[in-house]
Amino acid sequence: MLIGNGGALYVAGAALCGAASSLYMLIPGWFLLGIGIGFVNQLPLRNGSTQIQRSNQQWLPIQPQDGRSISSNLINYGTVKLGNDLGWRISLSMASFPAAVLSLGAIFLPETPNSLIQRTQNHHKAKSTLQRIRGTDDVQAELDDLVKASDVAETNLHPFRKITERKYRPQLVMAIAIPFFQQVTGSNAIAFYAPILFRTAGLGKSASILSALVIRIVSASSTFISMLVVDKLGRRVLFSVGGVQMLASQVIVGCIMKNQLDDYGGVSKGYGFVLTVLICIYVAGYGWSWGPLGWLVPSEIFPLEIRSAGQSIIVAVSFLFTIVIAQTYLLMLCHFKAGIFFFFGW
Numbered sequence: 001m002l003i004g005n006g007g008a009l010y011v012a013g014a015a016l017c018g019a020a021s022s023l024y025m026l027i028p029g030w031f032l033l034g035i036g037i038g039f040v041n042q043l044p045l046r047n048g049s050t051q052i053q054r055s056n057q058q059w060l061p062i063q064p065q066d067g068r069s070i071s072s073n074l075i076n077y078g079t080v081k082l083g084n085d086l087g088w089r090i091s092l093s094m095a096s097f098p099a100a101v102l103s104l105g106a107i108f109l110p111e112t113p114n115s116l117i118q119r120t121q122n123h124h125k126a127k128s129t130l131q132r133i134r135g136t137d138d139v140q141a142e143l144d145d146l147v148k149a150s151d152v153a154e155t156n157l158h159p160f161r162k163i164t165e166r167k168y169r170p171q172l173v174m175a176i177a178i179p180f181f182q183q184v185t186g187s188n189a190i191a192f193y194a195p196i197l198f199r200t201a202g203l204g205k206s207a208s209i210l211s212a213l214v215i216r217i218v219s220a221s222s223t224f225i226s227m228l229v230v231d232k233l234g235r236r237v238l239f240s241v242g243g244v245q246m247l248a249s250q251v252i253v254g255c256i257m258k259n260q261l262d263d264y265g266g267v268s269k270g271y272g273f274v275l276t277v278l279i280c281i282y283v284a285g286y287g288w289s290w291g292p293l294g295w296l297v298p299s300e301i302f303p304l305e306i307r308s309a310g311q312s313i314i315v316a317v318s319f320l321f322t323i324v325i326a327q328t329y330l331l332m333l334c335h336f337k338a339g340i341f342f343f344f345g346w
Contacts, residue, residue: 006039007103011096018093029092036099038315113143114304117150149304159309171301175313182294183321185246186344187286189329190279191215197333198276211276218280222287235293242289247345249282254341294318 013032020026075094111119113133116126123143130139130146163172190197194212230238253275260271295314302310332340 006036007099007101007106008036009033009039010036010099011103014092014094014096014099018089018096020092033095038319040102113146114150117146118154123147152303152305155305159306160312163306163309163313168303168306171303171306171310172313174301175298175310176317178294178298179314179318180321182290183318183325184344185286185290186250186325186340187246187283187291188322189325189344190283191219192326193329193333194279197279198272214276215280215283219283219287219291222284223292226288226292229288230293230296235297238289238293242285245285246282246289249278249285250341250345253278253282254338254345257338257341 009032013029013034013036016029016032017026020029075091110129113126113130116122116129126146127139127143130143131137134142162168163175191212194215195209198211226238256271256275256278298310298314329340332343336343
């Protein structure tokens with residue numbers, strides 16, 4: 001239901017933005033796009049089958065924005081020379097295509113065991129779905145766990161009040177801290193403004209968009225790697241390795257840009273290539289650590305009775321600081337210049 005509704009709203013928003021003739025048409029379109037994304041972002045925790053996620057739920061770390069951004073960068077690279085009016089209209093309108101595929105695909109998507117138990121009380125169908133997901137008939141213990149957790153959740157009429165109780169304080173802290181630190185690493189800022197960043201470093205318009213596309217491909221690939229190794233290496237190892245990798249690459253990029261650009265000037269093609277590689281290293285570190293784990297780890301720590309409240313807080317905090325970073329990044333870039341990498345690196 002969430003996927004279908006979110007996809008439909010995204011289609012409507014993309015169509016409205018693509019056909020916009022004024023700012024007053026763009027704003028409602030952006031509004032619909034935001035609601036659609038918000039619907040889909042509720043899925044990582046709602047798809048959980050138990051209070052503690054099973055290992056095969058690790059397919060969840062793949063981030064929807066990776067696929068969206070690769071597609072958008074490809075489209076932008078192809079439409080950049082079509083003109084100021086036609087190019088951006090095609091870019092915005094094309095966003096409706098994957099959203100339409102998502103909406104149609106949702107028709108064939110089965111309900112999760114949690115949903116079947118909570119909404120329909122159909123334990124038999126929930127069990128068969130669980131058996132299909134797990135690939136085994138031995139799921140009775142997990143089903144009993146789901147039923148028990150559902151009964152507890154039904155008695156909780158005020159999840160937001162409950163999550164503030166003392167025993168849930170660690171989960172509440174993580175619901176705020178994880179998305180906060182996920183955003184202040186600067187990954188979304190670099191991803192959003194990668195073409196501007198590379199043009200600041202001296203690359204041409206087309207080259208900067210192409211470099212941004214390469215970054216998105218690296219991000220999606222590293223997230224896939226995280227999905228494969230997260231159970232073997234553990235969450236702490238990926239957080240640590242990715243964090244060190246991100247810090248080191250940002251410091252080096254900051255030093256190069258400070259030395260080469262200072263307040264004015266540009267960099268040679270050689271340095272431009274080095275900067276692109278270093279930013280790709282940074283993005284890869286984020287892609288197998290803070291990116292996917294920022295959504296996975298909360299899905300493993302919330303009991304069912306506070307899961308909806310916890311997920312709502314995570315999405316709200318993530319979006320809030322996405323807005324803050326997106327709105328202040330260009331201002332910080334103008335004032336901090338190369339120092340912006342040291343700022344995000346701390």
